[in-house]
Amino acid sequence: MPDDLSLDPELRAIALRYFAAVEVSRVPSSLTVADPSPERRRRGFDLGRGLATVAVFAAVCAVLIVVVVAGRSLRATSPTRTAQGGPSSRVCPSLAAVPREGPVPPRSAAAMAYDGATGQLVLFGGDTFNGKGVALGDTWIWNGTTWSQRDVSPSPPGRIGAAMAYDPASRQLLLFSGTGATPEDDTWIWTGVAWHEVRPATNPPPRTDAAIAYDPAIGRIVMFGGWNPDSSGQPMYDDTWTWDGTNWTKLLPSTAPPARAEAVMAYDVVSRALVMFGGEGDVAPYSNETWVFDGRAWALAHFPLGAAQPAARDATVMAADDANQTIVLFGGEENGGSNNDTWTWNGSEWTQIHPRNAPPARGVQTESGMMAYDPELRVDVLYGGPVANPQGSLGDTWTWNGNNWTEVANNGPAQPARGNC
Numbered sequence: 001m002p003d004d005l006s007l008d009p010e011l012r013a014i015a016l017r018y019f020a021a022v023e024v025s026r027v028p029s030s031l032t033v034a035d036p037s038p039e040r041r042r043r044g045f046d047l048g049r050g051l052a053t054v055a056v057f058a059a060v061c062a063v064l065i066v067v068v069v070a071g072r073s074l075r076a077t078s079p080t081r082t083a084q085g086g087p088s089s090r091v092c093p094s095l096a097a098v099p100r101e102g103p104v105p106p107r108s109a110a111a112m113a114y115d116g117a118t119g120q121l122v123l124f125g126g127d128t129f130n131g132k133g134v135a136l137g138d139t140w141i142w143n144g145t146t147w148s149q150r151d152v153s154p155s156p157p158g159r160i161g162a163a164m165a166y167d168p169a170s171r172q173l174l175l176f177s178g179t180g181a182t183p184e185d186d187t188w189i190w191t192g193v194a195w196h197e198v199r200p201a202t203n204p205p206p207r208t209d210a211a212i213a214y215d216p217a218i219g220r221i222v223m224f225g226g227w228n229p230d231s232s233g234q235p236m237y238d239d240t241w242t243w244d245g246t247n248w249t250k251l252l253p254s255t256a257p258p259a260r261a262e263a264v265m266a267y268d269v270v271s272r273a274l275v276m277f278g279g280e281g282d283v284a285p286y287s288n289e290t291w292v293f294d295g296r297a298w299a300l301a302h303f304p305l306g307a308a309q310p311a312a313r314d315a316t317v318m319a320a321d322d323a324n325q326t327i328v329l330f331g332g333e334e335n336g337g338s339n340n341d342t343w344t345w346n347g348s349e350w351t352q353i354h355p356r357n358a359p360p361a362r363g364v365q366t367e368s369g370m371m372a373y374d375p376e377l378r379v380d381v382l383y384g385g386p387v388a389n390p391q392g393s394l395g396d397t398w399t400w401n402g403n404n405w406t407e408v409a410n411n412g413p414a415q416p417a418r419g420n421c
Contacts, residue, residue, distance in 0.1 A: 102140075102147050102383055102384060102395045102396065102397050103123060103138070103140040103147055103149070103383075103384070103395070104149075104395075105128050105136075105393070105395075106128065106384055106392070106393040106394055106395030107126035107127060107128055107129070107136060107384050107393050107395075108126055108127060108128070108129045108362075108364075108367040108368065108369065108384060108385050108386040108393045109126045109127055109129070109160045109161045109209075109366075109367040109368065109386075110123050110124060110125050110126025110136070110162075110370050110384070111123070111124045111125060111126075111161075111162040111163065111164035111175055111178065111370075112124075112164060112370035112371070112372050112383065113164040113165050113166050113173060113372050114166055114372050114373060114374055114375065115166055115173040115190060115192070116166050116168050116171065116375070117166075117171045117172075117173070117192060118192040119376055120141050120142060120143055121141070121142035121372055121374060121381055122139065122140075122141060122164075122173055122190055123139070123140040123141075123142070123370060123383065124137075124138070124139050124140075124156065124162065124164065124175060125137055125138070125156070125158055125159045125160065125162055125178065126160060126370075126384075127160045127367075127393075128392065128393050129364070129367055129386040129387075129391060129392055129393045130391060130392050130393070131391060134158075135157075135158035135159050135160050135178075135179065135180040135181070136158050136160075137155060137156065137157055137158030137159070137180075139152055139155065139190075139195070142374075142381060142383075142397070144374065144376065144377050145408075147397070150193075152193065152194045152195060153194065154194060154195055154196070154197065155194070155195045156175060156184075156186065156188045156195055156197070157180045157181070157184070158180050159177075159178030159179055159180040159184055160178055160179050160180070160208065160367075161178050161179060161208035161209040161226075161366075161367075162175055162176065162177055162178030162184075162208075163175070163176045163177060163178070163207075163210045163211075163212040163223055163226070164176075164212065165212045165213055165214050165221045165223075166214060167214055167220075167221050167243065167245055168214065168216070169219045169220075169245060170244075170245030170246075172189045172190075172245060173189065173190035174187065174188070174189060174221060174243055175187070175188040175189075175190065175195070176188075176204070176210075176212075176223065176243075177204070177206050177207050177208065177210070177226070178208055179206075179208045179229055179230075182206075182230060183206035183207065183208065183228050183229060183230050184206055185203050185204065185205060185206040186203075187199075187200060187203065187243075187248070200246065200247040200248055201247050202247055202248045202249065202250070203248055204223065204239070204241045204248055204250070205228065205237070206228055206230075207225075207226030207227060207228055207237060207261075208226055208227060208228070208229060208261070209226050209227060209261040209262045209366060210223050210224065210225055210226030210237075210261070211223065211224045211225055211226075211263040211264055211265035211276050211279070212224075212265060213265040213266050213267055213274055213320075214267060215267055215273075215274050215293070215295060216267065217272050217273065217294075217295055218242070218295040219244075220242040220243060220244050221242060221243040222240065222241070222242055222265070222274055222293065223240070223241045223242075223243070224237075224238075224239070224240050224241075224257070224263065224265065224276060224293075225237045225238060225239070225257070225259060225260045225261055225263060225279070226261050227261040235259070235282070236259040236260055236261050236280075236281065236282050237259055237261075238256055238257065238258060238259035238260070239256075240253055240256060240293075240298070253293075253296060253297040253298055254296075254297045255297050255298050255299065256297075256298045257276065257289065257291045257298055257300070258281055258282070259281060259282050260279035260280060260281040260282075260287060261279060261280055261314075261366065262278070262279045262280045262314035262315055262316075262366050262368070263276050263277065263278055263279030263287070263314075264276065264277055264278060264279075264316055264317060264318035264329070265277075265318070266318050266319050266320045266327045267320055268292075268320070268327055268345065268347055269320070269322055269325050270325055270326075270346060270347030270348075271292065271347040271348070273292045273293060273294050273295075274292065274293040275290065275291070275292055275293075275327055275345060276290070276291045276292075276293065276298075277289070277290050277291075277310065277316070277318060277329060277345075278310070278312065278313050278314060278316055278332065279314050280314040280366060284312070285314075286312035286313050286314055286333075286334060286335075287312055287314075288309060288310055288311055288312035288313065289301075290309070290345075290350070303349065303350075307349060307350075308349075308350055308351060308352055309343075309349075309350040310329060310341070310343045310350060310352075311334045311335075311339075312334060313332035313333055313334040313339065313363070314332060314333055314363070314366060314368075315331075315332045315333040315338075315362075315363030315364060315365070315366055315367055315368040315385075315386075316329060316330065316331055316332025316333075316363055316368060317329070317330050317331065317332070317363075317368055317369050317370065317371035317382060317385070318330075318371065319371045319372050319373045319380050320373045320380075321344070321373060321380055321400065321402060322373060322375060322378075323378035323379070323401075323402060324344075324402035325346070325347075326344040326345060326346055326402070327344065327345040328342065328343070328344050328371075328380055328400055329342070329343040329344070329345070330342050330343075330359070330369075330371065330382060330400075331359070331361055331362050331363050331368075331369070331385070332363040332368065333363040333364055333365070337361075337388075338361035338362055338363050338364055338387065338388065339361050339363070340358050340359060340360060340361035340362070341358075342354075342355060342358065342400075342405070353403075355403065355404045355405055356404055357404055357405045357406065357407070358405055359382060359396065359398045359405055359407070360387070360394065360396070361387070362384075362385030362386060362387060362394055363385060363386065364386040364387065364388045364391075365386070365388075367385075367386045368385055368386070369382060369383060369384050369385025369386075369394070370382070370383050370384060370385070371383070374399075377399070378401075379399040379400060379401050380399065380400040381397065381398070381399055382397070382398040382399070382400065382405075383396070383397050383398075384396070
């Protein structure tokens with residue numbers, strides 16, 4: 001019997017039965033005579049029938065060996081996917097189905113942030129980017145594994161491009177403005193079970209696509225820019241506002257970026273300052289400027305000649321990655337097309353990362369996907385975003401661990417797999 005089967009119990013068992021059958025079939029010729037007696041004829045008939053049975057059994061065993069070996073060979077070279085969509089010792093076939101489902105319908109330009117009070121990601125509103133311009137007003141929760149809709153009342157009216165950030169000092173998840181039937185200037189707080197509208201003494205003007213993030217160095221949420229679609233010429237703002245848990249305050253920094261919308265902002269734990277990138281301005285259609293806010297003034301970051309930095313763009317997504325002490329930026333629209341590149345900021349410079357997997361490109365016409373850092377999972381979570389052809393929104397969920405993107409599977413309907421496959 002071949003020795004190379006000895007390491008596999010299943011193959012060894014089949015092989016033992018096969019070779020035993022072969023040995024039995026080698027019957028000595030002395031068992032037959034030229035003129036057998038009736039007893040010999042009966043025994044010969046029984047022996048012949050037994051040998052025929054053994055031959056059939058041996059043939060079946062041989063076929064089973066071929067099938068098992070072929071099956072093991074296919075399994076050894078075929079990819080598969082873990083329950084969370086990440087790589088494993090096996091990888092899935094390119095046409096495999098990964099169960100996944102995000103907020104329904106898939107959307108763009110929603111507001112999303114991590115709620116430290118409840119330990120969940122909260123997503124609100126947005127639109128489907130299907131040309132109908134319908135502002136959504138539903139609330140969805142990501143618990144680290146699945147998305148689920150919350151049927152809450154009261155709730156903000158549907159809106160696109162609202163600003164959202166979590167204030168750990170007051171333990172409030174803040175939602176401001178955005179555009180529904182008209183641009184809103186309302187302020188809402190998420191309590192974990194419902195939305196509660198607050199009426200501060202001072203409100204910023206209504207706006208869409210403002211940059212917003214919490215600044216732990218000053219203990220306040222900071223918001224910059226945005227634009228008002230109802231104003232003549234759709235003017236963009238260059239104002240800086242802070243939220244202290246009770247009221248909005250307009251700051252008058254000594255220096256400030258030019259007016260823009262669709263910029264992205266996140267807190268950098270290395271430099272202990274807010275970092276804002278890109279956007280769409282009044283003068284240039286796209287920007288690749290990096291601005292840093294120290295709580296008092298804005299400063300434009302300057303880089304050595306030839307230093308790597310993301311191309312000018314809007315409709316990108318960016319979030320802190322505290323686990324790796326960086327900020328991560330993904331995709332966006334540049335030169336009229338969407339991108340799916342990944343960049344990190346380390347406190348002083350940009351570095352393009354070339355991960356093994358990357359989400360599909362997204363970001364079109366001032367509408368972006370949504371991304372936020374989840375400190376419990378220590379990953380950034382990316383959801384949805386618009387694509388131009390055919391026009392619509394993606395409904396996928398990805399996580400970034402500092403080195404690679406992983407598409408996350410959950411309890412939704414099966415769709416073609418991407419990423420690891």
